[in-house]
Amino acid sequence: MNFGCTLIDWYKLNKRDLPWRNTRDPYLIWLSEIILQQTRVAQGVPYYFKFVNAFTNITSFANATEDEVLKLWQGLGYYSRARNMLKTAKVIKNNCGGIFPTAYDDLIKLKGIGPYTASAISSFSVDEKRAVVDGNVYRVIARYMGIDNPTNSNSGIKVFQILANSMMESHVPSLYNQAIMEFGALVCTPKKPKCSHCMLRPNCWALANNKVELLPVKLKKTASKKRFMYFFVVRNGNKLIIKRRKNDDIWAGLYDFPSIESKGLLAIEAIVAHHDFKLWFGNNAIVNKIHKPIKHLLTHQTIYAQFIEVCGAICLNKQPPEWLHVSVNELENYAQPKLIFAFLKKYLT
DNA sequence: AAAACGGGGAG
DNA sequence: CTCCCAGTTTT
Numbered sequence: 502m503n504f505g506c507t508l509i510d511w512y513k514l515n516k517r518d519l520p521w522r523n524t525r526d527p528y529l530i531w532l533s534e535i536i537l538q539q540t541r542v543a544q545g546v547p548y549y550f551k552f553v554n555a556f557t558n559i560t561s562f563a564n565a566t567e568d569e570v571l572k573l574w575q576g577l578g579y580y581s582r583a584r585n586m587l588k589t590a591k592v593i594k595n596n597c598g599g600i601f602p603t604a605y606d607d608l609i610k611l612k613g614i615g616p617y618t619a620s621a622i623s624s625f626s627v628d629e630k631r632a633v634v635d636g637n638v639y640r641v642i643a644r645y646m647g648i649d650n651p652t653n654s655n656s657g658i659k660v661f662q663i664l665a666n667s668m669m670e671s672h673v674p675s676l677y678n679q680a681i682m683e684f685g686a687l688v689c690t691p692k693k694p695k696c697s698h699c700m701l702r703p704n705c706w707a708l709a710n711n712k713v714e715l716l717p718v719k720l721k722k723t724a725s726k727k728r729f730m731y732f733f734v735v736r737n738g739n740k741l742i743i744k745r746r747k748n749d750d751i752w753a754g755l756y757d758f759p760s761i762e763s764k765g766l767l768a769i770e771a772i773v774a775h776h777d778f779k780l781w782f783g784n785n786a787i788v789n790k791i792h793k794p795i796k797h798l799l800t801h802q803t804i805y806a807q808f809i810e811v812c813g814a815i816c817l818n819k820q821p822p823e824w825l826h827v828s829v830n831e832l833e834n835y836a837q838p839k840l841i842f843a844f845l846k847k848y849l850t
Numbered sequence: 851a852a853a854a855c856g857g858g859g860a861g
Numbered sequence: 862c863t864c865c866c867a868g869t870t871t872t
Binding site: 533534535536537538539540541542544545579581582585612613614615616617618621633635636637638678679682683685686691692719722800 | 864865866867868869870
């Protein structure tokens, strides 16, 4: 029995019952695929339901505001996915008559849809013959075939795509693609793979050569950077000052507080002496409360954050025009980074 | 070719 | 703590 048949037989018996399976609707497949980019299934499922309920079809999605979409996306990370979804929804509404494309060559032109997602949507919706290559596929092929090209190198990406295409053979693309990914997620896992009861074990190169834990090979990623952020919590009656984050940094389009940033740890004396602090709050501002520092871990940076409540003589005329005064019960309409959301939850109770 | 982009779970 | 997840875009 060959590779593909073995995978598909296993899949039919062992697949998970996931909410985006059993549909050919490219809109629903697109929702699930964007949500699942660099995201575990368990984390993505609730968001899939949120979006399906909020937007029944691509046109209703296209009519949303960016704030609305980001609010639904809050907590999922990689927020450019949400902003790109809205751009793509508008393009489909305005240039494709609201009909979601199913052809790889059309899909690949859309924002947020790369080679993996275009392959997934085109194969799952209309069985276009396109082999998906995601983290699971890299792992299964690297181990089964004994491929040690780095999966995140330019040459490695090419090699794995070619191998993935040829290994699909003449199997039903939707079925084969789902099967190889599900197998990678459930059996050929990154850590502690279930080799002992793997049906591919007779032909697995890595198992025969005792290299299962060493494959796939991945080039080391850049070291995590440290950042020190100081957020000013300014209350004006029942209103708080928030602002929308710029597009040149993390959390683009989400809302946080006026803040300053430093390369290193700052004492409170240095914070109140900071140029921006004096500009915004004047010399008579009172630091009401200094919250305990928080260490917020991201994949590529470690953020040391501190929330500082400020009151007293606020220089209202020196406030940047982009600052918003939002009443406490309206805050829930503004998407916030996890760090800010977690603070507000405690602060407001 | 390399860096940037979040948050969570497993080990 | 490190690794990596149904990757894509930007530099």
